[in-house]
Amino acid sequence: MKTVVLLLLSLMLTAPAFAHAAPAAPARLPVEAFELENGMRFLLVQRPGAPMVAAAWSVRTGSGDERPGVTGISHLLEHLMFHGSRRIGTRSPDREGELMARQ
Template structure:
């Protein structure tokens, strides 16, 4: 068995942001993966699915970057990107050629600092429909798909943060508004 040995370095910036570096110069690419310590476990009753919906909203532009432009800029630079939501975190990631590191970092910093001016009810409505379609595809229209919804409710009491499903209920998603 081959064991990879990539050293990890951890730093804390003056603003509290924790940075983990794992340098490997075997290929000329860099991966930026930004984790926020918030996920579906932070949702309240009546607002399930909001963490995942908000993940989608963070790709809808900022004061400096237009809707979908984040995707276009990274892909034009030869990179890939996405985001994901889990119980205790939401993350956004880009893999780009190493000479495009500054672009990836700028896009993440811009998203973090200048999101609010670009948020609109129209964008929320569009992304809510996208998330509801994801729910239909991954839960409602899958054999045993609702099993993943029922399992947390059976395993955790109603007041527990893991009691509801990650994708949220259609009712709660429909009620989302700015």
């Protein structure tokens, strides 16, 4: 009797570890693809019932895409975009707001 109780108890304790729901199938959303004259491609998914807008931007450029003799341009652009220069950009949000207001 003691063995049966221990067996049932161990089954009750370990069963939840093996019981899980099957993964849901990925949603099939209609995707529209279009390309601008400059080669930039867009994927558009419209969801009229969703009360939100989301966007992501991915550019296929970087050090792996540079031509020999023109290396370092991607790194320079990264610094200019995120750190600015002596004449462009600041690290102060208040000062940055003033500069943006002038443009």
